[in-house]
Amino acid sequence: xxxxxxxxxxxxxxxxxxxxxxxxxxxxxxxxxxxxxxxxxxxxxxxxxxxxxxxxxxxxxxxxxxxxxxxxxxxxxxxxxxxxxxxxxxxxxxxxxxxxxxxxxxxxxxxxxxxxxxxxxxxxxxxxxxxxxxxxxxxxxxxxxxxxxxxxxxxxxxxxxxxxxxxxxxxxxxxxxxxxxxxxxxxxxxxxxxxxxxxxxxxxxxxxxxxxxxxxxxxxxxxxxxxxxxxxxxxxxxxxxxxxxxxxxxxxxxxxxxxxxxxxxxxxxxxxxxxxxxxxxxxxxxxxxxxxxxxxx
Amino acid sequence: xxxxxxxxxxxxxxxxxxxxxxxxxxxxxxxxxxxxxxxxxxxxxxxxxxxxxxxxxxxxxxxxxxxxxxxxxxxxxxxxxxxxxxxxxxxxxxxxxxxxxxxxxxxxxxxxxxxxxxxxxxxxxxxxxxxxxxxxxxxxxxxxxxxxxxxxxxxxxxxxxxxxxxxxxxxxxxxxxxxxxxxxxxxxxxxxxxxxxxxxxxxxxxxxxxxxxxxxxxxxxxxxxxxxxxxxxxxxxxxxxxxxxxxxxxxxxxxxxxxxxxxxxxxxxxxxxxxxxxxxxxxxxxxxxxxxxxxxxxxxxxxxxxxxxxxxxxxxxxxxxxxxxxxxxxxxxxxxxxxxxxxxxxxxxxxxxxx
Numbered sequence: 127x128x129x130x131x132x133x134x135x136x137x138x139x140x141x142x143x144x145x146x147x148x149x150x151x152x153x154x155x156x157x158x159x160x161x162x163x164x165x166x167x168x169x170x171x172x173x174x175x176x177x178x179x180x181x182x183x184x185x186x187x188x189x190x191x192x193x194x195x196x197x198x199x200x201x202x203x204x205x206x207x208x209x210x211x212x213x214x215x216x217x218x219x220x221x222x223x224x225x226x227x228x229x230x231x232x233x234x235x236x237x238x239x240x241x242x243x244x245x246x247x248x249x250x251x252x253x254x255x256x257x258x259x260x261x262x263x264x265x266x267x268x269x270x271x272x273x274x275x276x277x278x279x280x281x282x283x284x285x286x287x288x289x290x291x292x293x294x295x296x297x298x299x300x301x302x303x304x305x306x307x308x309x310x311x312x313x314x315x316x317x318x319x320x321x322x323x324x325x326x327x328x329x330x331x332x333x334x335x336x337x338x339x340x341x342x343x344x345x346x347x348x349x350x351x352x353x354x355x356x357x358x359x360x361x362x363x364x365x366x367x368x369x370x371x372x373x374x375x376x377x378x379x380x381x382x383x384x385x386x387x388x389x390x391x392x393x394x395x396x397x398x399x400x401x402x403x404x405x406x407x408x409x410x411x412x413x414x415x416x417x418x419x420x421x422x423x
Numbered sequence: 424x425x426x427x428x429x430x431x432x433x434x435x436x437x438x439x440x441x442x443x444x445x446x447x448x449x450x451x452x453x454x455x456x457x458x459x460x461x462x463x464x465x466x467x468x469x470x471x472x473x474x475x476x477x478x479x480x481x482x483x484x485x486x487x488x489x490x491x492x493x494x495x496x497x498x499x500x501x502x503x504x505x506x507x508x509x510x511x512x513x514x515x516x517x518x519x520x521x522x523x524x525x526x527x528x529x530x531x532x533x534x535x536x537x538x539x540x541x542x543x544x545x546x547x548x549x550x551x552x553x554x555x556x557x558x559x560x561x562x563x564x565x566x567x568x569x570x571x572x573x574x575x576x577x578x579x580x581x582x583x584x585x586x587x588x589x590x591x592x593x594x595x596x597x598x599x600x601x602x603x604x605x606x607x608x609x610x611x612x613x614x615x616x617x618x619x620x621x622x623x624x625x626x627x628x629x630x631x632x633x634x635x636x637x638x639x640x641x642x643x644x645x646x647x648x649x650x651x652x653x654x655x656x657x658x659x660x661x662x663x664x665x666x667x668x669x670x671x672x673x674x675x676x677x678x679x680x681x682x683x684x685x686x687x688x689x690x691x692x693x694x695x696x697x698x699x700x701x702x703x704x705x706x707x708x709x710x711x712x713x714x715x716x717x718x719x720x721x722x723x724x725x726x727x728x729x730x731x732x733x734x735x736x737x738x739x740x741x742x743x744x745x746x747x748x749x750x751x752x753x754x755x756x757x758x759x760x761x762x763x764x765x766x767x768x769x770x771x772x773x774x775x776x777x778x
Contacts, residue, residue, distance in 0.1 A: 165552045219757075220551075221551040222492070222498045222551060226749060227749070227753050227754070229688065229749065230689075230746040230747070231746060233742050233743070233746030233749065237738075237739045237745070238743035240739055241740065241743075245739075351563065354556045396563070396567060397563075401564065403556070404545070404557065404564075407548075407556070408545065411549050
């Protein structure tokens with residue numbers, strides 16, 4: 127393989143693995159939107175909170191597995207609590223109110239969790255080593271491979287969940303039409319709470335993976351900003367869309383960084399996804415796999 | 424504003440829309456003006472004047488956002504970016520072409536309005552959630568562009584220093600002088616907004632907010648009015664950015680990051696969506712809040728934290744309290760401080776004989 131091709135392959139591979147890690151976070155967003163029609167602007171802060179909880183538990187000399195169990199439990203509880211305290215009273219209010227409330231949640235988490243759980247940047251060590259894993263002519267750091275694997279696993283589990291399990295089918299019914307679902311004997315409020323708890327689970331593992339990659343501090347919440355290009359591209363209510371959208375955004379980002387950065391002096395990585403997102407919003411606002419039911423003006 | 428009326432006796436639409444519902448309202452206005460123009464600058468200490476100055480700037484920006492979010496019902500998370508557009512436009516004009524403030528200020532506003540219309544373009548096709556995300560993208564793209572294009576940002580620090588504004592050789596160089604400078608623009612913004620929202624345009628905005636399809640049917644060109652709302656809102660934001668630039672003597676993109684957009688959203692939510700008076704309350708509230716937190720923490724917090732931790736604690740606490748207040752007001756009192764003020768007024772309307 128020529129050198130150019132190898133460079134391109136390395137960029138593609140790295141972009142794809144980062145992209146899968148993006149879809150891991152985007153999955154939390156999609157789950158909530160799919161079931162409750164609520165938009166979570168605090169997804170990145172969820173991930174940050176989870177990462178902080180993990181390093182705090184690890185800091186108390188606990189084994190990693192205990193930390194993961196703790197963070198899963200805490201984030202499930204947090205999801206339930208958030209739905210109960212903030213989202214439930216806003217049922218039936220304009221979508222703008224829900225957006226602003228989740229922005230408020232994001233501000234609270236970003237402001238208070240470092241005060242409680244520690245302000246300094248901490249590493250989150252995972253027992254997977256630093257030796258890059260060679261794939262073809264390129265290689266990836268093990269954490270990216272792990273992140274990609276976790277994302278794919280979640281994708282399989284949730285696809286099964288929504289297609290086959292009783293709970294998942296009920297959740298789809300709730301998403302489709304709340305009144306009819308209620309008439310069929312589905313406890314709508316319960317499923318709303320479950321959806322937020324599931325977002326908590328996804329964020330917990332997202333926090334572990336991203337925390338291990340970037341280190342844990344307030345800046346970890348900025349990953350959440352990448353969620354929007356991913357979900358807009360893939361379609362807000364599509365789990366497969368989150369996966370594909372993540373892949374595309376990751377690859378676009380990586381290619382832009384590889385080929386454009388030398389000309390514009392760096393930073394295209396943070397720029398290209400949003401340009402792509404604006405284009406998608408203009409041309410196909412419901413994304414690749416999203417429901418076409420978008421309220422036009 | 425402070426008068427007590429004994430009931431609603433309006434018989435014409437003109438009477439209902441009047442700026443001064445009763446003659447006495449005019450006199451209270453005159454009294455308030457006298458207090459702010461004559462008494463406050465004479466008796467208030469320079470430090471408190473500087474707080475008032477910040478409030479005046481915040482009022483201009485928050486009024487702009489409220490026109491868009493509160494009156495027209497279009498959400499924007501990119502207000503901070505529009506401010507930065509105004510700030511850098513004015514700073515570049517002032518430094519490179521040596522223009523006076525009365526040219527750079529409208530220029531900054533117009534530039535922000537232009538960018539605002541471009542960012543608001545998606546609102547023609549999409550709304551609600553999608554618009555929020557589109558304006559968020561606008562914020563991030565503008566921030567990135569300013570930070571990465573040296574022609575705009577003036578070099579490595581991405582900041583441009585400007586001289587204090589001056590008019591006919593009179594330089595606004597102290598807090599006391601800046602006070603008059605900023606008071607003028609705050610009052611201008613308030614009067615402009617009051618007149619805007621009682622005019623044909625303002626009522627069209629409200630119609631678009633309440634039910635856009637119905638608005639279109641009664642002959643409102645909603646495309647035009649949505650873009651107009653974005654333009655006016657961004658114009659206010661741009662002017663606000665220019666005022667910040669002149670006030671601090673420097674244009675720096677860090678003053679206009681996404682957190683600022685959230686601050687301004689907090690102002691209008693806490694103050695009251697779709698209310699000029701509420702916007703003023705919100706601007707006062709949000710500007711004073713960090714100062715109160717800082718004073719409180721300096722008194723109480725030194726028992727728990729070291730001086731080095733204090734800065735982090737204060738900024739974290741500030742953000743947390745902001746978020747908490749946004750959630751609280753959204754859930755408990757969606758009409759904000761303005762509603763509380765109205766409740767107090769209507770209680771005193773027939774006081775002390777309430778039956």
